Amino acid sequence: MSAFKYVIIGLAVGVTFVCNAQTKLPPAWQSSLVRISDEGTLTYVPDEDGNTIPDFSRVGYHHGDKSIPVYPVVKEVFPAKEGDSGALIQQAIDEVARRSPDENGHRGTILLKRGVYKIAGTIVIHTSGIVLKGEGDNLNETRLIATGKERRSLIQVKGRGDMQEVQGTRVKIADDFVPVGSHSFRVSSTEGFRAGDRVIVYRPGTQEWIHAIKMDQIVERKGTRQWTPREYNLAFEREIVKVEGNRIFIDNPVVMQMDKRFGGGEVYTYRFDGRISEVGVSDICFESEFEDYEDLEHAWIAVELDKAENCWVKNITARYFAYSAVSCERSAKNVSVIDCRCLESKSLITGGYRYSFNNWGQQNLFMNCQATEGRHDYVTGAQVCGPNVFYNCTASQTFADIGPHHRWAIGTLYDNIVTDGEINVQDRGQMGSGHGWAGVTQVVWNCRVKRAAVQSPWTSGKNYCIGLKGEKYPGHFTDRPDGIWEGRNEINIFPRSLYMAQLMARQKKKDLCILIR
Template sequence: MSLDQLGKQAGRMIARKVRDYLAEANNSAPAQPPKQSFPSQSQQHQAMVAAQYPGHASSSSPSVSHLQPPHLPQRPFAAPNAPPPYHEQDPVHNVSALKLPDSCNNTIPDFSRVGYREGHVKIPTVPVQIVVEPSLDPYADDTDRIQDAINEVGKLPLHSIGEDGAQIRGAVLLKAGTYRVAGALIINASGVVLRGEGQDEGGTVVVATGNIQRDFILVNGMLTSDMGSVETQRTKARTAEMMPRNGYRGSRKPDTYTQSGVYIPVGSFEIPVLDTKGYNVGDRIVIERPGTEEWIRDIGMDKLPPRPGNIASTQWTGKSFTFRFERKIVAIDQATRTFTIDIPMVMCLDPKYPPARIYDLIHKFPIITDVGVENMRLISETDSRNPEDESHGWYGIIVDNAHHGWVADVTTVHFVSGIFAGLWSRFITIQDCSVLNPVSKPTEGGRRYQFNLSGQMGLVKRCFTNNARHDFITLGRVCGPNVFVDSTGVDGNNDTGPHERWAMGVLYDNITCNTINIRQRSWMGSGQGWAGVFHVVYNCTANNNNNCFQDAPGATNWIIGFRGGLSKKPMFEGLAAAHVLPGSPIQPRSLYWSQLVARMGGNIQLVKSNVGAEGRMRYPPRM
């Protein structure tokens, strides 16, 4: 059977499943009174696209057509004269999620526990403890003044606030005006928030001055506050010392392993183990899936071709691809020796390979919690004579070695890259942020990564960027899950999607951008190979006609309601992704929001997490 015939057969099968699923859900749903409907950000964007490109208006009903959707040319994003207010739309209540099992029963996982405090509580309004005013000297360096204020708040005692165990110390408020910072700013204590009074030009503007190529605001429990000084940044900026890696201590409990002969699919909450002794409900655990040379051979990553110019690619090795997923035990069945975990698996555990090891989650080094950066505008000072200047701020904000944190209502301007939740970040929300007008070499690697989720349980929502290489991105070996939802990138010159080496469990939901790829990258980037597995692209729009979705051996990606052209000749060989329902958005509008509302019993009020009125982002922002 040809790939085309296989695709049509899969499309018919999945379309039938979707129709049956929706019909069953609608028939079983209780009658509800009509609700007032508000346009979502995505709907506002679609309306603007429809106005700019007559004849390309999208349908709100599911489509099972295999015709290619129309090409939408990339044009400058035009803000409406009076942007309508944003209201979080109440998703469809009677449909919890699509599952779409593959031949191994891997299903679309529940993504609803990502973000700050698992996404269902408000980001707290942390009381102000110290107020910092703009300097009377317009040329003064404010690095020490701001850092000293952060340090003082970091010495205050923690106290409980809000829900789900949040503990805070207080906020440093930077009053509206301009601040000049020649070094970097570091938050390294739990419960500390750095807050401004608005992300527009008239709000709080923090300028990264000088020509040091450094990351600007670092939220990281493993850094010391003196590392942000100008002197330190001149010698250590962007070194391994400024980007420390954490690890796990020896377990206090006996290790256990997954049961032999049992395939644990993606989407599963159930982990059959050899022995439950010593483990209790509420324990946090690591599920360690070992990498092996056999698996590397099975997915073909031991024979990556050379790069152009006969430059050798880096072949994958088993020891470099051991994956560690952090989870919590929520139930134990002693009879079947099964753990139930809070967040489903986003990588299958195949009994063909060695069993996964399960052990107590204890980090080697400090992890901070309940930390945030909010409501300000960050600008990197650049050489106006050089449009490719790179001797200036690199990432605007990096959050790492931190759990349950947030970046909200922040705009970055001219930084090489935007906002990054690093490898050891967990449950981070990035919301209502803009990354604008990066200044760097426009097409070289490692640059213009605008919104980057490379930890676990990260969430980007209602964000905007322009002129990216990679608008919404993950790096290599990302264990997930992670979610990008209701966000837009314009004028990007590369793609959105997993960037390298087997990122797992990412949802792209109502993303509009130039190109989306989940594919075999082969020799690119020194041997990035299979970039992403068990990803979901849901109701997304790409303006380019060269999008590519492929499945790695033993893995599935789900492309649902995608609007954009597909590459007729992918750069590298690979099986075309299954479960494609192309052409028009389907219902529910958002997979993430519908899963979250379903988990919370239909109470949308529990999931609103706006940070104040002053910092609310206009959509799209002024540029």
């Protein structure tokens, strides 16, 4: 094995690695499913159905290919001398929203100067190109306190309207079977499609599929709902990169098998005119007032994003919120959540509370985050269409598990997560109102846990646990198919991070220390 070089490289996604030439490690262990060369190229080994672990690297702000920008400060705000500061901040946002954007869609930064801002309502950003930035996330820097008893988000980044299908563009996927990891497939007609088109890869929910994964047979208890087809019509956002003959090539891979037996798939173009972009929230300390440890009548979320893409939340600390530090809702896409903390949540310790970093959206990246006293600290909701990535995050004093929590999340990477609790990917059965299978194409890579259960559903793909440090246990049901496990308690897994290896391989940055042996 060649010696490590001493390398310090800043990445587009904002992380720095340092490697020391004197470090001596045991021989590197590699997964049989993803092989990496000395040059940093990756080889994916398919299973018997042709499925491979997908490329998760095109997530976050501009797919990780652009640095988070620094906008010039165009407005400064100071805390109100007395009473509520919410109106001052909202007025500044509305003023900057009236500015004309530059060629990159940027309007400017609102700088919240050091001090304490008491806010009784919700601060809303509806316009692209605005950054709300403080002077630091420590208690003595820029501190926003959500006052009162209303359950709400303190900051809401939210566009308008909804996604609209472009009528007349829908075509059938012509292949009988498209495996996980694929970047192309044949369609019935490519007429009208071209590179750069934003498309939906649509996978219909069918009763045949629900029956095949036995989600019409969830053991009943009060409130249990069996799965129904209309709830599982899945819409994966993609961009066409190339059209050749009747074959379409897409930017992000297929993360769930497209199978003619279960309805196949379709492709159509879409518009989302009201979705906003280039909005950032950074360097702020958020707090929620509360009355006692189990109080529910106070602010729930520090920063909520929806109907937004290519946005970021960076270097914020949220204390005492009942639900999340950051919550990416269904129409949040390509959001980077970096260097954020969710600390000391205040709520009941039961279902529906303490989802520290919560994701319902697509192609989002949560990186270098920390959570304490949460329940589901790095978590996805129901019918979440990936890829999505949680990378290099920690959770301590946790009261529940990390992983896909609800009904059927697709294509999530949990990479270098460290927790004193569990990571679980399993059939949740009648938990909740009948969650059933939590997800497919869930990849747990080089994580450190108390224990983990990773199972695979009977169809649609596999779940993977590679290089886990911790105990393996059976999970909620002991008779479900096991996931794909490799390298448990191996010391020197290579690459250490799947996400970073995939990003560097795609960007052809071969000298990064994570890829050098």
